[in-house]
Amino acid sequence: xxxxxxxxxxxxxxxxxxxxxxxxxxxxxxxxxxxxxxxxxxxxxxxxxxxxxxxxxxxxxxxxxxxxxxxxxxxxxxxxxxxxxxxxxxxxxxxxxxxxxxxxxxxxxxxxxxxxxxxxxxxxxxxxxxxxxxxxxxxxx
Amino acid sequence: xxxxxxxxxxxxxxxxxxxxxxxxxxxxxxxxxxxxxxxxxxxxxxxxxxxxxxxxxxxxxxxxxxxxxxxxxxxxxxxxxxxxxxxxxxxxxxxxxxxxxxxxxxxxxxxxxxxxxxxxxxxxxxxxxxxxxxxxxxxxxxxxxx
Amino acid sequence: xxxxxxxxxxxxxxxxxxxxxxxxxxxxxxxxxxxxxxxxxxxxxxxxxxxxxxxxxxxxxxxxxxxxxxxxxxxxxxxxxxxxxxxxxxxxxxxxxxxxxxxxxxxxxxxxxxxxxxxxxxxxxxxxxxxxxxxxxxxxxxxxxxxxxxxxxxxxxxxxxxxxxxxxxxxxxxxxxxxxxxxxxxxxxxxxxxxxxxxxxxxxxxxxxxxxxxxxxxxxxxxxxxxxxxxxxxxxxxxxxxxxxxxxxxxxxxxxxxxxxxxxxxxxxxxxxxxxxxxxxxxxxxxxxxxxxxxxxxxxxxxxxxxxxxxxxxxxxxxxxxxxxxxxxxxxxxxxxxxxxxxxxxxxxxxxxxxxxxxxxxxxxxxxxxxxxxxxxxxxxxxxxxxxxxxxxxxxxxxxxxxxxxxxxxxxxxxxxxxxxxxxxxxxxxxxxxxxxxxxxxxxxxxxxxxxxxxxxxxxxxxxxxxxxxxxxxxxxxxxxxxxxxxxxxxxxxxxxxx
Numbered sequence: 001x002x003x004x005x006x007x008x009x010x011x012x013x014x015x016x017x018x019x020x021x022x023x024x025x026x027x028x029x030x031x032x033x034x035x036x037x038x039x040x041x042x043x044x045x046x047x048x049x050x051x052x053x054x055x056x057x058x059x060x061x062x063x064x065x066x067x068x069x070x071x072x073x074x075x076x077x078x079x080x081x082x083x084x085x086x087x088x089x090x091x092x093x094x095x096x097x098x099x100x101x102x103x104x105x106x107x108x109x110x111x112x113x114x115x116x117x118x119x120x121x122x123x124x125x126x127x128x129x130x131x132x133x134x135x136x137x138x139x140x141x
Numbered sequence: 142x143x144x145x146x147x148x149x150x151x152x153x154x155x156x157x158x159x160x161x162x163x164x165x166x167x168x169x170x171x172x173x174x175x176x177x178x179x180x181x182x183x184x185x186x187x188x189x190x191x192x193x194x195x196x197x198x199x200x201x202x203x204x205x206x207x208x209x210x211x212x213x214x215x216x217x218x219x220x221x222x223x224x225x226x227x228x229x230x231x232x233x234x235x236x237x238x239x240x241x242x243x244x245x246x247x248x249x250x251x252x253x254x255x256x257x258x259x260x261x262x263x264x265x266x267x268x269x270x271x272x273x274x275x276x277x278x279x280x281x282x283x284x285x286x287x
Numbered sequence: 288x289x290x291x292x293x294x295x296x297x298x299x300x301x302x303x304x305x306x307x308x309x310x311x312x313x314x315x316x317x318x319x320x321x322x323x324x325x326x327x328x329x330x331x332x333x334x335x336x337x338x339x340x341x342x343x344x345x346x347x348x349x350x351x352x353x354x355x356x357x358x359x360x361x362x363x364x365x366x367x368x369x370x371x372x373x374x375x376x377x378x379x380x381x382x383x384x385x386x387x388x389x390x391x392x393x394x395x396x397x398x399x400x401x402x403x404x405x406x407x408x409x410x411x412x413x414x415x416x417x418x419x420x421x422x423x424x425x426x427x428x429x430x431x432x433x434x435x436x437x438x439x440x441x442x443x444x445x446x447x448x449x450x451x452x453x454x455x456x457x458x459x460x461x462x463x464x465x466x467x468x469x470x471x472x473x474x475x476x477x478x479x480x481x482x483x484x485x486x487x488x489x490x491x492x493x494x495x496x497x498x499x500x501x502x503x504x505x506x507x508x509x510x511x512x513x514x515x516x517x518x519x520x521x522x523x524x525x526x527x528x529x530x531x532x533x534x535x536x537x538x539x540x541x542x543x544x545x546x547x548x549x550x551x552x553x554x555x556x557x558x559x560x561x562x563x564x565x566x567x568x569x570x571x572x573x574x575x576x577x578x579x580x581x582x583x584x585x586x587x588x589x590x591x592x593x594x595x596x597x598x599x600x601x602x603x604x605x606x607x608x609x610x611x612x613x614x615x616x617x618x619x620x621x622x623x624x625x626x627x628x629x630x631x632x633x634x635x636x637x638x639x640x641x642x643x644x645x646x647x648x649x650x651x652x653x654x655x656x657x658x659x660x661x662x663x664x665x666x667x668x669x670x671x672x673x674x675x676x677x678x679x680x681x682x683x684x685x686x687x688x689x690x691x692x693x694x695x696x697x698x699x700x701x702x703x704x705x706x707x708x709x710x711x712x713x714x715x716x717x718x719x720x721x722x723x724x725x726x727x728x729x730x731x732x733x734x735x736x737x738x739x740x741x742x743x744x745x746x747x748x749x750x751x752x753x754x755x756x757x758x759x760x761x762x763x764x765x766x767x768x769x770x771x772x773x774x775x776x777x778x779x780x781x782x783x784x785x786x
Binding site for chain 3: 210211213214215217218221222224225228231232233234235236237238
C-alpha cells in the first residue's frame, strides 16, 4: 500500500494530465453540441501543454535566466526552457484551431440554424434523399 | 449614449496605456519576458476593448477591416524577409549574423527585434481580424437588453 | 556558431532545402497585400513552378545517394533545426510540387465555377500555405518542426475544404469533422513527441535515433511510438480512423480534392515511414509486432472493405474517395511488410497513386464543370460528347486498376512481389482481389460513359482545362513505362532508410 501511494504521489502531474486528457477526449466524443466539442478539444490540448511543462520542471529549479554574469553559475539548477518554447508554439496552433473551429460553427449556424450534430446529420440525410430523388427522376425521364 | 459613461471614460484612458505597455513588452522582449506573441495580444486587446465599449463601427473607423487583413500579411512578410536577407548575404535562413557580420552579438539583437516585430504585427492584426469576423456577425445587443 | 565568420560563404545552391519551403510561404502574404485575382493566380503558379524547379534540382543532387543538410539560422543540430534531404523525401517533394503546379493550371479555368470571385485571392494564399506546410513536413529533420508544419498544412486544408460550402453546405460539417479528427491526431502526435523528448532529451531525428538504440525496450519510447502511430493514422486515414476522409474529399472544391488526394495523406504516411526508420529502431521487436499484428490487418481490411464500399457509391467523388482509402491500404501494407521491397513499393505507390488519383479527380472535375453534379447517372454518353476528358479518365482508371503499361501496375507488381517474397500468400491473393473490385467500380463508370444513351450533350471543356488533365494522364503512362524516376529513386531511398 505504501509503495502504491508513493507511486501515485510521485507521478501526480501525470495523473492530472491523464485525467484532463481523457475528460477532454470524452467531451469531444460524447457531446453533440459543436461548441462543447471545441471546448473538449481545448481541454484535451491543455492537458498536453501541462504534460510538456511538467517534464521540463526540475526540483528546486529556477527560471533559466542568467542573473549574475560574474558569478559561477555552473551549480545553479534551472528548469528546462525548451518545453516552454515548444508549448508556446503549440498554444498558438491551438488558438488558430479554436478560432477556425468557432468560425466554422458560425457558418454552420448560419446555414443550418443549429449547432447540434444530430440535427445537422438529419438535415444532411434529408439533403441526400432530395439529391438522390432528383437523380432517380432524371434517370426515368 | 448616456449609459456606461464610466466605462467609456475609463476605456479612453486605458487604451493608450494598454498600447504603451504592449509596445514595452514588444521591444523589451529580448531582455525580459515578453516578445511578439504577448505584445501582439496586448495591443489587440486595446482595440478589442475599444470595440466592445464604443461599438464595432467606431473601432472600424480607426482600424478598417481591409487594413487588419493586409497588415497581418505584412507581419509575415517582415519575418520571412528577415530570413531572406540572410540568404542574400550568404548566410543560412534567419541567421542574424548577416545583419551585422562584424559584431555578431549586435546582429543577434537586431535580428530578434526584427523577427519579433513581424510576429507582433501579425498577432495583433490577426487577433483584431478574428474579433471583427466574430463580432460582425451576431446581432448586437440593444441598450435595453443589458 | 563560430564567431570568426565575417562573410557569408553560402551560395544559392546551398539554400535549396530552405528555398523549397519558403518560396510558397513568401508568396502567400504578398497575394493578400496585392489583392488582385489574376495576379494572385499568376504569382502562385510561378511559385509552384519555382518549387518544381527546386525539387528537380534536389532530386538531381541526391540521386547519387548523398544527403543534403541545412542548418536553420546557422544553429548546429541537435540544438538547431536541421533540414535534411535524401532520396526518400526528394521524391515526395517532387510529387507535391508538380501536383501543385498542375492543379493550379486547372484551377485557372475551373475555380470560378466553385468559389465566388472575391475569395480567389485568399483561396490561393491558403493553397500556398498548405503547400508550404506539406513541403516543410517532408523537408525537416526536427520532430517538433514536423508538428508545426503539419498543423500549418492541416489548418489551411480545413479552410480549403470548407470553401466547398458555396455549392453544398455539407462541406461545412465535413470540414468541421475533419478539424476535430485532425486536431486529435495532431495532439496525439505531440504527446508522442513529448514522450520521446522525455526519454531522449532531443528533437533531432538523427540524434534521437542514436539515443533510442541505447535505450532498448524503454516503455516511454514505446508509448511515444504508439501515440505517434495513432496520430499519424488519423492524419493518413488508416481504416478505423478514416471517417473524416470521404466527406472531406466529396464536398471540397475539385481543385482542393485533387491536391489533397494526391499529396496530404501521402505526406502523413511519409512521416510514419520516417519515424519508423529514421527515428525508431525498425528492428525493434515492439515496432515489428505493432506493424505485423496491427497495421497489416488494418491495411488489408482497408484494401478490401473500402473497395467494396466504393462499388456501391453513386456519387463519383465519394467513390473515388473510398478508392483512395483502399489505395492507402496498399501503401500501408507495403510499409508493414517491413522489408526493402515492401517499403520501395510503398514509396513508388505514393507517387504513382498521386498522379493517378489527381488525373481521376481532375477529369471528374471537368465533367462536373459541365454537368454540375458528381452523380454517375449524369455522365451518361459523355464518352462521345467529351472524348478527351473521358479518355483521360479511362487512362487514370486503368492506372488505378493496375493494367500493365500504366503507373499503377508497377507499384502493385512490386507490392505483390514483396508479399510473395515474405511468404504471405493470403495477402497476395487479397491484393489481387482488391484490384478486381477496382475493375468493377471503374468499369461501372466506363460503361456509363461509353455504352449508354446520352440524354443531354455537352461541349468539350476548354484546352486550358484539358491540358493539366492530360499532363497527369501522360504521367500515368510515362511512369508505367519508364521506371527510372520512381523505382530507382525509391530503391535508393529504402537503402538509406534501412542503413
